[in-house]
Amino acid sequence: MSKQETTPDEMLETAAIIHSATTAILLALTKTLEEAGVMRAEHFEANVRMLAARTAREKSTSMAAVMLDFADQLNRDEPEGSA
Secondary structure, three states, X not given: OOOOOOOHHHHHHHHHHHHHHHHHHHHHHHHHHHHXXXXXXXXXXXXXXXXXXXXXXXXXXXXXHHHHHHHHHHOOOOOOOOO
């Protein structure tokens, strides 16, 4: 049985899927913790933005852009869950 090599496109697609799933999970966790009264999403958003600014200065503007996109998603009004 021969081993099939993964193409760069397949690797990119896999990375995008993992990123999307992780983002969705973090958003759900944030909403759950906020509904439980343990955390305020706007504070988390501010901290993510602060970390993104530092990341842009010290490390990577691309990474900072992804973090800012995540912070924007935290700012959306989502329907209440049942936490």
